[in-house]
Amino acid sequence: MEKALKTDYILEMRNITKEFPGVKALDDVNFQVKKGEIHCLVGENGAGKSTLMKVLSGVYPTGHYEGDILINGEIQRFHGIRDSERSGIAVIYQELALIPELSIYENIYLGHELKKGRVIDWNETIRQSQEMLKKVRLNVNPETKIKDLGVGKQQLIEIAKAFSKNANLIILDEPTAALNDLDSENLLNLLLELKAEGVTSIMISHKLKEVIKVADTVTVLRDGKTICSLTAEKGEITEPVLIRNMVGRAIDDIFPKREKKEFGDKVLEVQNLSAVDPASGKHLLKNVNIHARKGEVVGIAGLIGAGRTELATSIFGNPRGYRLEGQIMLDGQLVRFHHPKDAIKAGIAYVTEDRKGDGLILLQDIKSNISLANLKELAAGGVINKNEEIHVGEHYRGSLNIKTPSVEQLAVNLSGGNQQKVSLGKWLYTKPRVLILDEPTRGIDVGAKFEIYTIINDLIAQGMSIIMISSELPEILGMSDRIYVVAEGRVTGEVDVKDATQDKIMELATQ
Structure with a gap:
């Protein structure tokens, strides 16, 4: 040096x-x-x-x-x-590097343990962990397990961990x-x-x-x-x-304008939907009633953990196996989905909030990811028509402006915004009537957000019904026609966007 x-x-x-x-x-x-x-x-x-x-x-x-x-x-x-x-130098990544089953103090000093001789000095580890927690203004017992903390507190633990390394x-x-x-x-x-x-x-x-x-x-x-x-x-x-x-x-405006028009009939209606996690017995949803009309963006707002994703997955064939009560109606007719494939067949698609974990197979190419949810369209006698798969991939690459030199490119090599467009293309290829978007712009830049919003407006103009879950209140207010607010598994309010404010939504979200 x-x-x-x-x-x-x-x-x-x-x-x-x-x-x-x-x-x-x-x-x-x-x-x-x-x-x-x-x-x-x-x-x-x-x-x-x-x-x-x-x-x-x-x-x-x-x-x-x-x-x-x-x-x-x-x-x-x-x-x-x-x-x-x-x-x-200490780096705190978006995907937190904490071990859920270990305590706060074990996580803070993991990899640079405090030792007395060859043995870890647990008393000193706890004492110094308390000092690190004070630095990040977090008043919790250092013996608490990470899995028992919310994401916000976990983020502070990562900063405390950085301080413990004298960053x-x-x-x-x-x-x-x-x-x-x-x-x-x-x-x-x-x-x-x-x-x-x-x-x-x-x-x-x-x-x-x-x-x-x-x-x-x-x-x-x-x-x-x-x-x-x-x-x-x-x-x-x-x-x-x-x-x-x-x-x-x-x-000029991050939320592109769309022409206001009369909405069509109710396409999807959820009546008195309740969900219980069979493992813990926890009530995740309690008598939820919502509906979405043709050509409408319905926003779902609420704090993290309020039950928004649980609502989406319960509608989309209940892949997590919750105990459900209540009814789901399509075009006024009662439907029962025993598996996501039933929901897909009925015209419902779900773009997950976790595009890397659940939305895409990162080590497969773009065309394979796009065709994944609708392979029957490409198969004849159990064999996939590879030329048609390339054609479909190219279609969505163009219509969604996916920035890539080839549909043979692996999804893992794309930026976050382009990965999100591939995930969206996968579900648009199923030709849905109702599209559920769960945190559609999380972790993507302002230019890619504008493109996603423009795609949403185009889909609405074609008569699709969109349910959009978002933690970003400006996004909910900028893109929705009508907003439901969820708190602790209940719908605490329904607000027309022209009457909605951030303060009103936050008030309903904390009821």
């Missing part, structure tokens, strides 16, 4: 270039972070944000990229994640993606409090309002290049400026 020069920057990444076969993921990127600031890194999916952080964290070690990393003016050579951690630069990758509004607010306030104590944070986020709230500086990446760095001090961090630099053009 070279001798450190006096500098205001805790981190400098100079002329970073990283190539994969056929792709230049980072192209001469420069990135500077001042001590004690909150620095946000933004850009569309595939812009290079995650790749840059993998270079910084040692996932891509020295020799696998060009350029220099400097910490406090000193050039670093990271041969792995341990080297990055020793220099005071002085914390990188948070989409930290609020899985959080409700209240937990997101608490986390952002914590970052501001930590900044006041001199802690430096880098936050990657697609939620521009959150970026605007906390960022001192924002660096924008696009197509693997540094586009600009903007500062709050100069008043440069505004939504229009961020969007223009991220996508290369202005988007």
Whole structure:
């Protein structure tokens, strides 16, 4: 390592270039972070944000990229994640790396246990865990198991874990993606409090309002290049400026307008639906009544854990095996679905919130993923017509604007927004009349969101009924015609969008 020069920057990444076969993921990127600031890194999916952080964290070690990393003016050579951690860098990924069955204190010190001789000193581990929890303003017993905590508290445990490694630069990758509004607010306030104590944070986020709230500086990446760095001090961090630099053009309204028209008849109606988890005996849904009309977007709002996904899966053939009571009606006729294939056959499709776990087979190509839910359309005598499968894949690649050189591309190699479009294409190929979208834009950038919203408007114009579950209230208000609010498995309110406000929805969501 070279001798450190006096500098205001805790981190400098100079002329970073990283190539994969056929792709230049980072192209001469420069990135500077001042001590004690909150620095946000933004850009569309595939812009290079995650790749840059993998270079910084040692996932891509020295020799696998060009350029220099400097910490406090000193050039670093990271041969792995341990080297990055020793220099005071901690990365908190969107998919939390906690073990549910272990306690808080076991998770905080996992991998760097406190020992007395050769034996772990559990008393000291608990004592120091309490100190770490105080730092992140979390008042819980360190002996509590992770599985008994909500996602918001688990996120704070990850930050406590970073402090236990003496981190002085914390990188948070989409930290609020899985959080409700209240937990997101608490986390952002914590970052501001930590900044006041001199802690430096880098936050990657697609939620521009959150970026605007906390960022001192924002660096924008696009197509693997540094586009600009903007500062709050100069008043440069505004939504229009961020969007223009991220996508290369202005988007005047993130929620595209659609022509208002009269809705058709009720297509789907749920009457007095209740659901019980047979394993725990917990009531997940209690006498839920909702309906969706032809050409209508019905929003389902509520806090995480309120029962929104349980409602969606109960309608979609009940794959989780809940004990159900109540009725589901299609076009006024009672239907009974014993399996998701029954729901698909009846014209109902469900785009899951977990596109990587449940929505796609990541190690299969795009065309195979799109055809997966409707293979009978392609099969003759039990053999899939591969040419027709390519034709179908190409159709949805074009109509959904899936950015890929080929439908033979593996889904795992696509950006989050393009993976979401493939998941959507899979269900559109079943030709549904009712489409349930569960968190359709989670973890995707503003440009991809706009494209998903435009697709929703096109489907509505064709007469489809859409039920959209979302934790983002601006999205619910911007895209819905009518909104149901769910709390603790009950529908606590039904609001026409013209009468809806964020305050009214939050009030109903906390009843």
